[in-house]
Amino acid sequence: MPKSALTKAASNPSSSASTASSALAKPVTYADAGVDISSGDRTKDRIKYLAKRTFNRNVLGGIGGFGALFQLDLKKWTEPILVSSADGVGTKLKLAFDLGIHNTVGQDLVNHCVNDIAVQGAVPLFFLDYLASGTMDPAVTEQIITGLADACKANGCALIGGETAQMPGFYQDGEYDMAGFIVGVVEKSKVITGETIVPGDILLGLPSTGLHTNGYSLARKLFFEVAGYKPNSYIGAIGDKAGTALMKVHRSYLSIMQKLANAGLVAGMAHITGGGITENLPRILPKGTAAQVELGSWPVLPIFEHLRDLGQVPQAEMLRTFNMGIGLIVVVPAEKFRKAQALLNRAEEKFHVIGRIIKSDKNDKDGRKVHFA
Template sequence: MSDQTSLQSDSLNSAGTKKKSASKTSPEAKKKASISYADAGVDITSGDRAKQRIKMLARKTFNKNVLSEIGGFGGLFALDLDKFPNPVLVSSADGVGTKLKVAFELGIHHTVGADLVNHCVNDIAVQGATPLFFLDYLATGALEGNVVETVVQGISEACRANGCALIGGETAQMPGFYQPGEYDLAGTIIGAVNRDQIITGANIQVGDVLLGLPSNGLHTNGYSLARKLLFDVAKYGPEQYVNELKDKTGAALMRTHRSYLGVIKKLTTAGVVSGMAHITGGGITENLPRIIPKGMGALVDLASWTAPPLFEHLQKLGNVDQEEMLRTFNMGIGLIAVIPADKLKKAKAILNRANERHSIIGRITRGERKVSYT
């Protein structure tokens, strides 16, 4: 309810003498400047236009299981019980973190949408799940329709590539909460797996082999430290070419988070994996133990793969301890598949046919549930 106060004033008659105000003021005198939501910083009209464009992008990801349009109070999705006769739903939510700061600096907003989707897809795929649908959340101070559309376009394309539907989300205008030109981005994914096909790591045995699959770079983790080292310590600009990186700083940081869904499906369909770990924040040190059973540990050989130049340069710039590097960054390994020794030959053949680079980086041992390095 608006608060409109009537204003009363004395007036002068034609003779210049004071005339008492009328007991009732005119409608014009009662009027006060109307304040709208746009005056408070929220442009509903602009938001509506952006949402119409988002709807078109989302519809491109729809399949026969999507039963609702974008814009309802909730998205509707029919689970295919022929494909999942004994279904278990698997969910995950995540964000892109301070990688967004680099996106703001460079004005590159397309790839962060793919980063978000691929990160979430990997998190459920390592448990054997197939992605079903995705929901995004984008919050900003003042809505810039072209930026929002670009971000959602990246989300839409990544959803299509991973076979999941973008069935809803939220675009929030929050004036005063974000700096001009900035936004936050998060997403939630829902997938499904048949109960007897869930991969938890419970079947991991001592002697199983660790196969490491390469990352594209930092993916979506460790950016606070990386930005400090590259921009504050080394004083590089985001457009500066750095010989040690063999690339411009910004381009090296903005490489897209890989989706491992395709290769994961090949390995799980062949029944050659006993566990998988998506290497994100916390690196190998903290992510691999999440799937290792009690009474076992992992021994990882750091000489078994070559870390990309970005990681080596970051370590040199900050004189960062190796232990700190390994618990902050993925160090060039984005996914670890735990393979029974008697299935290693088959697993390697599958990866070779898929032209997927891989390295044997260690094995499962007896001991505490932690990673040791050699």
């Protein structure tokens, strides 16, 4: 712009404001910025309906308040201990975007959180979710919340609130992120911490349904970059389509954990999530103990073997990235093993004896390691 024009504009600042104002033929709304409040309100009405399906008599009020209200039944608990956890689904969401399947990730999220508190003996009370996207798609949102509600109902916990955020420009079109927060309760005398674990205790492994919600960044790289598969590619080595195999729902172990705990057969339990057996089992081991896990004592799911072969992934890397077919490890005192075995058989729950607790090596400062043999 010539100097004379700059001088003129500076001497008459109202002219530039007038020009900008005239360029706006109509008022700018939040919807123009990418946030459709009206559409969001309609979606939230549907969410309220789905959430109410999970309510019980302890839920006070409904969805929509600034805070969700839940009344703890103090007659039922003498010394109640609240147990909480928060988690996400990780890059498994990328597959949901590619496949257009959104109801199962809600189940993944709830079941993952339920397992995390149930290993300490807790009964789930209520669940809250956080769902954020660039632009809210009512159909996709309903699928996600349906999955959340179905899983909450199945696990006996109430979906009592959460946050649905529209953040234009923050997420790519068609993508979203989600997280969950759960609160449960356990009687103080029945909290399961692993502190009673001693050498000689037996390790029982309960099967997973697949990857659950961990290791997806590596799995996606191996399937879709290294092997060049598409989500709908049929893979003979695993007997399934790539996308279908990877989207199998993260299993809830709540029912069988409660049966074992109520029968007094558990010294400790570990949910095998990110970090695999290598990093999750030590989280419950007392000082001076270690775990010896016998490789080959359980059938590794074909998907893990295929992933290993595709990338020539070292065994140690596989064991600390994936669950390798074991989603839960239960530590049972040796003298209670037969009772635990009988209970599992009656419940028609598959399990594998995968190892035992041993004394830690004297050269280890605290122990708490997993030794694979």
